[in-house]
Amino acid sequence: LEGQLSSMRLEDVDTDLLQKLLGEDVLRDFNGIVQMESLLEEGGYVVNHGDHFELTPRGVRRIGQLALRDIYRQLKRDAVGHHPLRHRGSQEILTEESRPYVQGDALHLNMIQTLKNALMNEGGVPLRLRPSDFAVYESEHATRAATVLLLDMSWSMSWEGRFAAAKKVALAMESLVRSLHPRDYFGIVGFFTRAVELKPKDLPEATWNMGDPFTNLQDGLHLAAELLERRPSQNQQMIVITDGQPTAYCRQGRLYCEWPLSFGGISQRAAEETLREAERVTRKGITINTFMLDDSPVLRGFVDEMTRINRGRAFYTRPDHLGEYLLIDYVSRTRKKI
Template sequence: MKFWRYSRWDGTQPPFDHRRKEMIDHFMENIMKGMSPGTSLAQMLWEGFPLAGMDFRVMGLEEMVAALEEQKDDLFSTYTLEKIFEQPMEDFRFLLQNEAMKRREIDAKPPPSYDSLPPGLLEKLHSLKAFDFIDDESRRMHDAWQTRRQDIRDLYDFYSEYADRFYGEQELDFDKALALMRQFQELDRLQRKLLSGRLEAIDPEQLRRMLGDDAQTSFNILLQLPPTLSGEGLVQGAGGRLEMTPRGLRRLGESAFGRLFYPIQKDRRGEHQGHAPQTGDLLPDSSHAYRYGDRFDLDLTRTLLQSIPRGATPAGAIALDPDGFFVREREQLVTTTTVVLLDLSWSMSRDGRFEAAKKVALALDHYIRSRFPKDKVHTIGFSTEAVELKGRELAMAVWDAYRPFTNLQGALQLAMQLIKRSGNRNNRVLVITDGQPTAYYVHDELHVEFPETINGLSRNACMATLAEVRRVTAQGMHIDTFMLDDSPVLLEFTREMARINKGRAVLCRPGKLGELILVEEIKRRGGRT
């Protein structure tokens, strides 16, 4: 007979699939925001993350450190260290008085007086170390304090470092102060370990004792985070050298696509299918009765369903008739080249613009490569200059804080080169930006310029970019521009691009970018949303 024993999950057990997926999703979301794998992992460890499937929020190291600091602050505000050495001092007075009384009884030489001893407690102990006590009680008391020299030394060090920070009213004797010191030091040591990131040096049981069950559970989950990522084959390396694996890069694209597409799919449930041009995907009813001259691509299911009502042959087989044949409809397939121009200039760091734009680029890249492998898809990142972002470069892309200008002209030139290289006449260039051009080339020489006025135009850069739009339009490029800023000057520039190219100029918020671009791309290629 088999038995199963159930207990409260404390984070040490291997995570369930939905929990592991949530951990990975949070990691991927950070990558989409522009973090490196190492930074993404560090952010999750430091700030924590929610596990919606468990209705539980994983405490990060920052929260644990703050909770420990709060406990230390409570100690500071509750206690005072002003009188922690009064007890041993009084004991010394008492034992010397007792010893003096005993010696007077036997007419022996008196002991040293309390006031004649050195001022410090340790110094008093040292001066009496060789003294031969006659009174038994005085000897026992003296010997007891001699054995506690290290406690006195430790408490002195603690007092000298922290006395000024304890401002409460509750007074402590020596032993209670010693207990307080050890409690404070335990809090401080644990806090330092958390801050150092040496998680393997931390005892989860100690964490539970000091911060509670949720902290222990959270810590156990944090310990599982690095091996979960590496065990799933998403990352390799360690620490600051953590890198995405090819499998991790594919998972990133899948995650970006899923985060954009599936929420939109739920929102659009019940809407009518659009009339976007078909690209060869087959729907269940995309077949018709065979006509002479049709390609004989038999729809076997509909053919058999049409033939069954006729009955069987004498041999028991289904009677087929040419009039009952159904063949599939297929449109002529064409290949296309899609190029995403992703603005990496500094201004894209605001209001979630870069995250939204990068997520769309990753999702489109994944969708086209996985569903239409014969098509070409490229992403070009442009700030002061333009560069193609392939695979890992796209996954690790982040807005450029050091080259803050916007060179749309250079991005269009590079896009045209990629389109010509692909050999496809069908192309689509998607520009995702939030600013006007401020960089351009003149005979291969790079120029940059600031706008003439606040909210004004960079005249030369805009003229050079519009001239480039005319050149690439004449060569067959189709441009759709998605503007993430509603400045009138930028909108006017975008409209002028659309007028020249006969493409679209769309003003949109970052949160709607995925719906505007990804859903349209899927519908354009014949998919359903």
């Protein structure tokens, strides 16, 4: 029974034995998992290959939607875009809802509701309008964001299917941002020993770089900040997809590379310079959102520190569990697992 559960051979599990050994609550949870598995397959989100499940393109897009929902959840007011906000006011985007006119409102008059109010209050001919009869459409603020996606293309990303997982998320996000938020600026930076700007057409063919095997996240942050400076916005975001192992940095125009002292560790000077760059990015008002694809405590500690400095967000996942991520949100200070 333990082997069947650990290997997810759910169809072989003896439910009577499971209930007898572990109780009614565990059986209920197990049935929920089986039902969820079926729903995901029926919905076209995963394909069952017998010994493992694989995300379909639709499943990858859904993960991108969940991630984008959190990244854009708390946006400031800016130029008109397609990201909804909690604030309401006198913007150009109108809803079907209306309310009584208040002095200072933009006069987006709901004529039908205004006339109805006048008839209910006065009636008769000629119809007399009073200030209290006027109804205006509700307006919603929308905002425009400028986002740069940073894709780790270093040698360490070739391990354990990390780059394939990173590329899936990157493709989903690139597609979603461009289809749902066409007014947004969306740039892409690939970083290995140095950082380079990638065009959208380059992303499907992108691969990890064996010729330049180091990880220069500092240079990636620097280049991404330069791209965002050319696209002024109150809502500037970076999405970093990495295994969190910086091994290169630039100082005074010179490139420095160093291997970590231990497997799964970090290079101390590279980490320090990267955190300094994160501080500079933070002072510019840019939020860093990090997808972390390694479970090493040392590497996660580095990402935690970078996220703390920036007060950004960290999404933790393993390459083989792309559909699960732990969101540490330093903006709204919530913690949840999706």
